Amino acid sequence: MKENRIQTYLRKLERHLWLRGLADQNDLAELESHLLETVEQGLDQGLSLVAAETQALERFGSVKIVVSTFEKERKSVMQNILLAVAVLAGLFSAYVDSRPTWDDTGILAGGLLMISGLLTLLGHRKPWLIALAVGIWIPLHDIYLSHDFRLLLVLLFPLVGAYGGWLVRLGIRKTLHPA
């Protein structure tokens, strides 16, 4: 059976919300109920089904606008706490790395990867920001001393960790709340 425009819109909206960790089945049911009510109102006014659906979607706003509003409104305290922990962990790593007695790059790289992964797994919605907050301090310190920009490659470890944790979280959400 061919999907109608409202269903297509809702599937797209759900996909975009899900990618940002914002999809919630109750919220989506509420939005669907609203759109169907608007379509019914249009039909009552004598519009064709296509015209009523078009009017409902125009009044509702584009997926981009709605998703961006959800993102802005859901900026929670938890997001800021996780970011603060990322900055502190990154600064601590840079401090440890700067000690003359410290000589275990493998442990440090693994630590950057794991803390970034943990923070996105716990719910931070921007893996790139967590990776930067955790991983930028070591290269900044070392570039300041040696002017060697290849040290930015250190950022690869928190990037892999952050996106890894993010993907695992999305997988868990998908399993718990299948679309």
Added chain:
Amino acid sequence: MPSMIGEALKGHLDLLLLAILAEGPAHGYAVIESLRRRSSGTFDLPEGTIYPALHRLESQGLLHSSWSEDSARRKRIYQMTPKGLQTLAKRQEEWMRFSKAINATVGI
């Protein structure tokens, strides 16, 4: 460029939503219709952008929602909490002061 009314409205959306819901429980569609009707169509934001604001007000404890099965379609009904009523009174007072100051400044 976003309209001046649209941008100004976003700053006062909480007050408007609380004021509408102070008159009685309603679902999102009815709240949006009321917002449009009471402003004679001036407050005409994209309807999908109202829901995140309602959810935020609920997470702040100013609204409470429950699902109604009375009609053919399930509806999420919002209603004010005591904290919401207190906040509304405070925001109305702030708005009175603010609008009075603006009117005096622009000479209305």
